[in-house]
Amino acid sequence: MVGDTANLTRELGLRLLRKLREIRQFEERIIPLYPTDVMVTPVHLHIGQEAVPVGVCDHLRPKDLLFFGHRTHGPALAKGLDMNRLMAELFGRTTGCANSFGGSMHLVDPDNGMLGSSALVGGGIALGVGAALAAKLEKRDQFCVSWFGDGAVDSGAFWESLNFAALKAVPVMFVCEDNGLSNVMEKKDHMFADITEVAGHFMEVWRADGTDVHSVWSAAGQALRHIRESGKPAFLWCRTKRWMKHQGVETDDLECNPVDREKDCPIKKLEKAMKARNLASDKELDEITQGIEAQLNAALEFAKKSPFPTEDLLMTEV
Amino acid sequence: MVGDTANLTRELGLRLLRKLREIRQFEERIIPLYPTDVMVTPVHLHIGQEAVPVGVCDHLRPKDLLFFGHRTHGPALAKGLDMNRLMAELFGRTTGCANSFGGSMHLVDPDNGMLGSSALVGGGIALGVGAALAAKLEKRDQFCVSWFGDGAVDSGAFWESLNFAALKAVPVMFVCEDNGLSNVMEKKDHMFADITEVAGHFMEVWRADGTDVHSVWSAAGQALRHIRESGKPAFLWCRTKRWMKHQGVETDDLECNPVDREKDCPIKKLEKAMKARNLASDKELDEITQGIEAQLNAALEFAKKSPFPTEDLLMTEV
Amino acid sequence: MPWSRFDQTSTATLDALPASANRRVISFKDAMREAIDQAMNNDPRVFAIGLDADDKFGVFGSMLNLSHPERVIGTPVSENAMTGVALGAALNGMRPIYIHLRVDFMLLAMDQIANYIAKWRYMTRGKVKVPIVIRTVIGRGWGCGAQHSQTLGGMFAHFPGLKVVMPSDPYEAKGLFLAAVKDDWPVIFIEHRWLYKNTGAVPEEMYVLPVGKGRVVCPGKQLTLVATSLAVVDSLNAISKHELDVELIDPRWLKPLDEDLILNSVRKTGRLLVIDYDFPACGFAAEVCAMVAEKGSQFLKSPVQRMTFPDCPMPASGVLEKAYYPNADKIAERIRGILNGS
């Protein structure tokens, strides 16, 4: 696995930390609100897994594309989706990123490289490959990333996508955010083979600790460099941990998924590393948290004040 | 690869040879007839690949099941389909094995362990897995075989089937009849990975020379023994050569598919090995050939004399 | 919690039972559970397979505490090949029940469903039978959006070789499910999630309802209302709340369709409205309207009409979700419109 935070700089650390916290605090805001039914949409929280989207997306520019699935909030915020527009989408308001037509599972933000997401597991993997094929055909300077969980690896679309990307040297990055679970199914019950070994028959593979943002960041950087230099696809595998139930706002309680909220926490890990190197003070870290809280307050206000769609919109843009 | 004909017996040799010749002569009979339009159905000939079905099916009893695809004649004859009924099916007559409703690509013969075949590539792989699951659930003494080409390996259904069989210890035998071609596509252009290496992440793999019936026979026997003893799936890979065009009755002319009709011929190989060990005389071999020719004459008579279906049958058994 | 909220559509209890029968009242979900359990007890060849079929949620409770958990097989996210696995098992003598928590997932298995399962029996001239039931749950969710909200009954009915049934109450659910398992043809069995908590009298013993036969849910004189699944419940509510004199027909089976039942009713009422909670174009409502227009036009006093989803995907926002679905009031309004000649 890639790791080693020796070369962590203050600037990078603060940037990553801010994003980790954004996702964490956003999701934590949802927890008490969700049972009050202000958000009429299923939510798949990203708590505990933040290191993966943050470590990957730090390398991506707005024009680089990220295709993800049902567990959207982490990747979308990491890639640059505005909190207001995410919150409003969850609230079902017209100011949401999909004007309330998408809901939590279907986020879109073309300006930040998000061209839509799918609630169906597996198929979305092919979309990133197709986008990268387009970038290749047009000789564009643009990364395209297919983002998926370990459960999606079970699908035939995964296999077909890997093979095509390898055959045609499609410069796509596959990112497997492996939380060891497909809903309540443990990985050993849903995927017999080692994912990275299989992927290794098709392309170069990087393995990262998905609870450690620096590990992900380093591996993603290497994988993207490989893609740029070779014109070939790359596979990034990040082993991480899901803290919450598959869907909804409860803490996970599966026996096969023991979580140590100290040791498994990407935020604590990064803060510790930064403080050990004197890269940030407690006060600074606290300011980040507070800043995000203020942003979240504003986002909630924004969402609540935004209008619901009206019935006459139903058949427009069809 | 499994091979070594040291333990070839006269009885086995003659049995295998008879089947090899049955398939070869059946297909060769079709060649001059086909352009006369007496058979209104696409044909995918098995010439050159006979060693694979014969080597595998010699181990199978009528109650053991074989699921195959569009290239049906070889596996079906090897598994025991009556020549008359195959010929009549190709001729579109009611005495055909599917009473003319199936045609060349959809053969059926429950008494001999053939429950139908599919013209769509890939999906049929899952059928053998399901049949083997049934045998397992019912604790039956019954082998179930999923038969497919290298092209089918591209399909998501292949991946999903391998994984499920491994996860649930389904006692199925996967047989990949790898002729290096998916229609006119060379393997390197359609499948990036080594099939046997990938399969090896899920189950035990046997590799055989698919132009040598004894190699296939030995490997299939070992694989089936493994299935019986372990209750687990097994993968048998047979590298063979397609002599004819993908479909129809012309000799193949793809540059990537050079065929040496001496060295690549399963029949010549076996005859040579038998004669070298004095297991059969020229006369005996000739008698086999003649016997099959007589059978074929009868099958053609049978087919030609059989009635066509009538329109009123269209909506029956629907 | 929102996900359980779908259950709470309370409604008039339907009761299709003869007076003599056992009048135990149970929920739709429990009727399904009982039917599945009895089917498995009754015949060792019956087994269940599907993603999450064996998890602790038990397919929304419909498969909890079965007598034969060893015959319930969970699968990976591999809908296509897993459907082929079920077909292979059926060909080899089993009677599989395949389960999809959402009908949308079935689109991944369309090769197996439409190319294989639907055609296998015909292609082999009936030399093998294909006794598969594919259960699937449908229904508008909690802002789930376009990919988790389809119905697709009409699409399945389009393929010769598939039977399609949509039960509307607990009694129907049990009897139709057992009929489906008993049948030697593939049956697509579509359950609306909003019916799950509805209750009704259900006999404890096994029974089957006939394949291809619909029922008159309530008689009436002014209009024939054809509806299935949740639309039956909404239609009944429309009828009782708005005191309408319409004949409600539940064909139960989208395929084979009980054409005579519908035509006989239209002969009496002279008017037809088909309610189908599904996409409109080339759908089930179109089929029923076309069939009546072809075969019963002489009875019609006013044009046939259909009421379906609008011709667009399902939006996510709760406000639009509600607008998207027909309901009792909208049904009553349409009926009034027809009766008033508008």
Added chain:
Amino acid sequence: MPWSRFDQTSTATLDALPASANRRVISFKDAMREAIDQAMNNDPRVFAIGLDADDKFGVFGSMLNLSHPERVIGTPVSENAMTGVALGAALNGMRPIYIHLRVDFMLLAMDQIANYIAKWRYMTRGKVKVPIVIRTVIGRGWGCGAQHSQTLGGMFAHFPGLKVVMPSDPYEAKGLFLAAVKDDWPVIFIEHRWLYKNTGAVPEEMYVLPVGKGRVVCPGKQLTLVATSLAVVDSLNAISKHELDVELIDPRWLKPLDEDLILNSVRKTGRLLVIDYDFPACGFAAEVCAMVAEKGSQFLKSPVQRMTFPDCPMPASGVLEKAYYPNADKIAERIRGILNGS
């Protein structure tokens, strides 16, 4: 050789061109080839992808010798993910043409087609467009049997978000194909293999035919005949051979359907027969009949009728294959029946 035999359905050359236009006569196949080549020349974002798209047979000749072979991408037997690849490319600014040699293979890609492609634009509220054309070849083959002979136009038209078009002659093929490529919506473009050798006048320059607009192929007074694709050719033959006074309408687009054109014709003729070479139940013929029964019943002098495949899969035997397909004589017979009031 049998596989080329499909080409030989010779027929009256259709000619929809204004008299002033260039009267060069070419085949349907060459019209398709020209359209594809021009589309690719005209716009570097247009590329083609699919199994065998790049092989030496060139999709039955329709893609031979293109000016931009580097933008023709062959794929493995991986129809599902490859369709997703096309979608991804479309989202990222390209205009892919996906190619299936048989429509039956599209059932493997139904997740991508119906769950993704059809819904993407709606789910994102149009923030991204989905300019994909999926070309597919249909048609009864040479005893190919049930899995290589479907049509499925009605099934695609069922899904909101997809447009579906079926050209019937070379002029139509080119103009409709270029319209499909030009459109910012996904279009399913269905080509009947038996039309490939048919010839007709086709302008050399690029032109598009309008989306959602049908055409009156020939005017008539006694009955409105709605037909698409090969059924247009067979209908024309029926009309000329049997000297029928019927109005032949080719809606071209199964979706969006040109309802007004059909209704206006029925207003005049008072009778409707829909010919659809596809499965009957919940299909396109049902849609047209239902639509006319709903909106045009006041014009009808006799019940609407549909003529389709029988409600069973396609059998393999040549004898039964022939019985399965409608043809000019059967169409004429049905029309006579309607006109004679039977």
